Amino acid sequence: MAHQAHSYHMVDPSPWPIFGAAAALLTTSGLIMWFHYNTSTLLMAGLLSMLLVMLQWWRDVIRESTFQGHHTPTVQKGLRYGMILFITSEVFFFLGFFWAFFHSSLAPTPELGGQWPPTGINPLNPLDVPLLNTAILLASGVTVTWAHHSITEGNRKQAIHALTLTIALGLYFTALQAMEYHETSFSIADSIYGSTFFVATGFHGLHVIIGSSFLTVCLLRLIKFHFTSNHHFGFEAAAWYWHFVDIVWLFLYMSMYWWGSC
Amino acid sequence: MWRNLLSIRQVSRRTISTASRRPLENRVPEKQKLFQEDNGLPVYLKGGIMDGLLYRFTMGLTVFGKAHIKHLRFSTLSNLLRLKNFFGTASSMTDTVLCTRYSFRIHVKMLDKAKITHKAYFERE
Numbered sequence: 001m002a003h004q005a006h007s008y009h010m011v012d013p014s015p016w017p018i019f020g021a022a023a024a025l026l027t028t029s030g031l032i033m034w035f036h037y038n039t040s041t042l043l044m045a046g047l048l049s050m051l052l053v054m055l056q057w058w059r060d061v062i063r064e065s066t067f068q069g070h071h072t073p074t075v076q077k078g079l080r081y082g083m084i085l086f087i088t089s090e091v092f093f094f095l096g097f098f099w100a101f102f103h104s105s106l107a108p109t110p111e112l113g114g115q116w117p118p119t120g121i122n123p124l125n126p127l128d129v130p131l132l133n134t135a136i137l138l139a140s141g142v143t144v145t146w147a148h149h150s151i152t153e154g155n156r157k158q159a160i161h162a163l164t165l166t167i168a169l170g171l172y173f174t175a176l177q178a179m180e181y182h183e184t185s186f187s188i189a190d191s192i193y194g195s196t197f198f199v200a201t202g203f204h205g206l207h208v209i210i211g212s213s214f215l216t217v218c219l220l221r222l223i224k225f226h227f228t229s230n231h232h233f234g235f236e237a238a239a240w241y242w243h244f245v246d247i248v249w250l251f252l253y254m255s256m257y258w259w260g261s262c
Numbered sequence: 263m264w265r266n267l268l269s270i271r272q273v274s275r276r277t278i279s280t281a282s283r284r285p286l287e288n289r290v291p292e293k294q295k296l297f298q299e300d301n302g303l304p305v306y307l308k309g310g311i312m313d314g315l316l317y318r319f320t321m322g323l324t325v326f327g328k329a330h331i332k333h334l335r336f337s338t339l340s341n342l343l344r345l346k347n348f349f350g351t352a353s354s355m356t357d358t359v360l361c362t363r364y365s366f367r368i369h370v371k372m373l374d375k376a377k378i379t380h381k382a383y384f385e386r387e
Contacts, residue, residue, distance in 0.1 A: 012304040015317065022324035029331050042334075045327045052320045060305050066290065067297035068305070225288040 007074040009064065016057040023049035058217075062234075066226045076233050083237045087244050090207070094248050097200040098255065104192040105260060112191060116260065121193050122185045123261035129180050130257045133173050137246045140169035144215070144239045151222070154229045163219045166242070170212035177205050197256055204248055211245045214238040 004010065027050055030043030065071040071079070105116040113119030124130060143166040150159035181198075188198040218235045221227060227235060297308055307313045 012306070014304070014306055015321070016306070019320055019324050022328055025331070026324065026327040029334075033334070042327060042330060045323055045330075049320060049323045049327065052316070052323070056306060056316060056320065063293075063297050063305050063308070067293045069294075069298075223286060225290050 007072040009070040009072070009075045011064070014057070014060065016053050016060070019049065020053045020057070023053050062221070062226070065234075066221075071231075071233070076231075079233055079237070083240060087240060090244065091248075094200070094203070094251075097196065097203065098251065100192075101196040101200060101256060101260070104196060112193075116193075118191050118193050121190060124180060124184060124257065126253070126257040126261055129176055130253055133176055133180075134249065134253050136169050136173045136176070137249050140166045140173075141243060141246045143169065144242050148235065148239055151227055151232050151235060152229050156222075159222055160219070163215065163222060167212055167215050167219060170208055170215065170242075174205065174208055174212070177201070177208075197260075200252060200256060204245070204252055207245050207248070211238070211242045214241060 023046055025046075026042060027046030030040070030046040034040045034043045104112075108114055108116045108118065117123045143162050147159050147162035147166060150156075150162055186194050186197075188194045215238050218238045221234060297305070299308075301308075306317060
């Protein structure tokens with residue numbers, strides 16, 4: 001059998017890209033059917049197929065790297081570039097929502113009472129649960145760094161403890177934020193204030209859930225001895241994503257919760 | 263009597279635990295052997311029978327979904343434009359062509375109507 005004379009990874013043909021595209025089509029069409037015709041079968045099929053594709057695709061990446069050894073330093077470099085570019089694209093995604101917020105809040109229209117927050121809106125107290133949430137995410141940034149240091153030092157038990165604590169803090173944030181959503185006196189339909197607040201914080205919450213899921217997969221892999229002290233890129237990617245989620249929250253807190261409530 | 267007392271003390275100090283003492287074993291070498299076996303299988307099927315079942319289930323779901331969309335697209339579009347009774351077509355291809363032509367005609371009509379009601383908007387400099 002001929003061996004490759006380069007350090008790149010020529011992947012096996014895979015059905016997941018085309019199935020993923022089909023799943024995206026099912027999900028978007030399903031959303032339309034749910035919105036306009038009050039039927040959720042297609043949407044459920046779409047979400048389920050998306051989940052299956054993600055599970056199997058990423059399972060295969062783990063097989064190719066940890067079990068087959070295809071992730072050479074060259075391949076890892078490409079993955080690093082890829083993750084950085086992806087996070088950058090997510091930064092731009094949030095930039096749009098911050099643009100919308102500042103567009104409306106820096107020059108509030110007469111329809112809003114010429115003020116921000118608009119007349120009749122009672123914003124959340126930024127020194128209450130939102131401040132606790134800030135502390136939680138900052139602490140989780142510390143614990144994920146602790147986990148990383150434990151991995152590089154080969155300290156398995158400490159790494160598991162630190163990563164578990166990080167995930168627990170993420171879940172705590174999500175639970176508190178869900179309670180806060182329930183407590184607000186305004187809804188998404190309450191003028192541009194409600195729209196910008198819930199869309200921006202809502203997408204952030206979704207990213208916290210995605211980040212927590214990513215970290216949970218890393219915890220399972222850590223327990224199963226997948227990571228070595230000098231090769232654990234999956235964990236690093238999850239940690240980068242988690243720091244990004246933390247920083248987005250800090251901007252959300254400073255602009256929408258704090259400045260936006262004065 | 264002293265010996266009895268001492269043995270009771272030793273028993274009371276013995277750690278009682280129901281937790282499993284077996285540490286989780288590193289099974290990565292076994293997985294490495296399985297996935298590096300030269301059997302010609304692609305990585306998405308190399309793990310065993312479950313891989314094939316999961317693959318077939320995923321494929322079935324996406325293909326069923328796509329077929330469902332195709333069925334919905336024609337029935338929904340034609341219902342929306344009420345073409346089924348009007349044209350009485352048998353083929354879904356003709357439906358699409360007719361739907362496209364009809365919706366274009368509606369579009370032009372709507373634009374004409376807009377020009378009448380919003381004269382000022384269309385005549386502005």
